[in-house]
Amino acid sequence: MWYRFIGLCLLGFAICSQGVAQVSRYNPAEKGWLADHQYLRAGVVPMTPPILYVERSQSKGLVPDYLRALADKLGLQLQIQHFPDQEALLLALREGVVDMIGAAVQTHLSPPDLHFTRPYLNLPAALFTTDRIADKELTALDGLEISVVTGSIWEEGIPHLLPSLNVMAFNDLGQALQAVIADRAQAYLGDAASVNHLLSTTENYAGMKEMMRLDMTVDVAVATLYTEPVLQSLLQKGLDRLSREDMHDIWYHWQDVESPVKQGGDVVTHISWGLFLLLWSLLLAWVVRRHSQKALAHHRSKTKRSIKRLRRRENLLKQKLMSLKHKTKRYRYRAKSLRQQVDFLSEVLPSCAWSWDPTDENCQWDDEMYLMAGQERGEFTPVPASILNLVHEQDRKHVAQLFDHDNRDEIRITYRLQLPAGGERRVLDYSHYVPGECEGSGKRVGICWDVDNYFRSGGDLLLISSKIDPSIAVDSTD
Numbered sequence: 001m002w003y004r005f006i007g008l009c010l011l012g013f014a015i016c017s018q019g020v021a022q023v024s025r026y027n028p029a030e031k032g033w034l035a036d037h038q039y040l041r042a043g044v045v046p047m048t049p050p051i052l053y054v055e056r057s058q059s060k061g062l063v064p065d066y067l068r069a070l071a072d073k074l075g076l077q078l079q080i081q082h083f084p085d086q087e088a089l090l091l092a093l094r095e096g097v098v099d100m101i102g103a104a105v106q107t108h109l110s111p112p113d114l115h116f117t118r119p120y121l122n123l124p125a126a127l128f129t130t131d132r133i134a135d136k137e138l139t140a141l142d143g144l145e146i147s148v149v150t151g152s153i154w155e156e157g158i159p160h161l162l163p164s165l166n167v168m169a170f171n172d173l174g175q176a177l178q179a180v181i182a183d184r185a186q187a188y189l190g191d192a193a194s195v196n197h198l199l200s201t202t203e204n205y206a207g208m209k210e211m212m213r214l215d216m217t218v219d220v221a222v223a224t225l226y227t228e229p230v231l232q233s234l235l236q237k238g239l240d241r242l243s244r245e246d247m248h249d250i251w252y253h254w255q256d257v258e259s260p261v262k263q264g265g266d267v268v269t270h271i272s273w274g275l276f277l278l279l280w281s282l283l284l285a286w287v288v289r290r291h292s293q294k295a296l297a298h299h300r301s302k303t304k305r306s307i308k309r310l311r312r313r314e315n316l317l318k319q320k321l322m323s324l325k326h327k328t329k330r331y332r333y334r335a336k337s338l339r340q341q342v343d344f345l346s347e348v349l350p351s352c353a354w355s356w357d358p359t360d361e362n363c364q365w366d367d368e369m370y371l372m373a374g375q376e377r378g379e380f381t382p383v384p385a386s387i388l389n390l391v392h393e394q395d396r397k398h399v400a401q402l403f404d405h406d407n408r409d410e411i412r413i414t415y416r417l418q419l420p421a422g423g424e425r426r427v428l429d430y431s432h433y434v435p436g437e438c439e440g441s442g443k444r445v446g447i448c449w450d451v452d453n454y455f456r457s458g459g460d461l462l463l464i465s466s467k468i469d470p471s472i473a474v475d476s477t478d
Helices: 002-021 028-036 062-074 086-094 153-161 173-181 192-201 229-240 244-252 267-348 367-373 384-390 396-403 452-456 461-467
Strands: 039-044 053-055 058-060 077-082 100-104 114-116 121-129 145-149 166-170 187-191 209-225 351-357 362-365 411-418 424-435 442-450
Touching (some): 028 229, 062 121, 086 100, 100 114, 121 192, 145 153, 145 173, 173 187, 187 192, 384 396, 424 452
Parallel strands (some): 039 077
Antiparallel strands (some): 053 058, 100 209, 114 209, 121 187, 351 442
């Protein structure tokens, strides 16, 4: 019992794990879009390393890596096009030059015709300062200057989130950090990934340190037009198919960047999943047991019905066997009687056999038939006309019915044969029609007995004819 329970638990765990990782399949519209497209065209505007930057005309960073993984999940080839600013990128998207915006940050100023997927990058924000105020609290920056990158969400969001800070915008990240080092600004606000990557790859920013992490993130998503619902669904499903291992592989290439991918869940989550799997396993065990009991009862009922049916068949076969035994006994008596009749006729009367095929008008005589008619094989051709010439003229009408194409009846006649040496010979003829394999084919076969001596000695031909059973000639051949 225990090993069954353990097996059911493992089965439930596998089913639940597969259900959690399972992503909804593509619908017919999505399959049609994938069949009509070979490339996934993404438009981007360069950001800061390692998020997104261009080096030797090639896109590099976390965003291109995620977009390539997304294209692989969809079975498409990725094409990335660079644009100088957001206005040019939006124009290209609306004109159909690109299918999507590869890196978009949704704010209250985002165009209303854009649809954003769930973020695939969540970059934490932090304040970076020098040693002068590195150990101070956020309130120490009230009224001071904060440097940001032009066009970033911090330039637009600081006046709403931290109205006590003054904003200084710079064209790139390096200029913004240099302003802090030169004491033109007291701190820099931006995503921690870009600053940590820059500090680890260059030596021009000595003294810069992370002051604190803020409860804010840069959420990077994929954006499409609202008029493309099929593409929106495809992109979201492709992002959902990225496993934890896929995301770890992407972040592994950027070792100086802190991976936002969680390494494991908390204790409460594990306990919740454990209880869920336990309840699911118990439910599955109850369903399997109930189903097995129902199936067993059905199988027993079906087996009982089968046994009753087999017993009825057995009784029926026994009855048929008894009937066959009685029929066999009767057939044995019948065969014995037929053998006695044949032996009688063979001993008392000479016999010969003949056959006639209506298709070629020829008759087949055995040697005894030639001898009975007083003819020689090769000198006499047994056809209906020549045979009738051998018959006494008073008996020809009766013999002619043997050669009637439409006559399928059994015929028993006696007639006189005129012998070439003179004289007559009285014969008794029995014949019947044997059908062939094809429709219309067949032949008449018969047996003749020489009853002349028996007739001359005063015998009764009717008695001899009555002793001839029709089954005697059933197996006659040529």
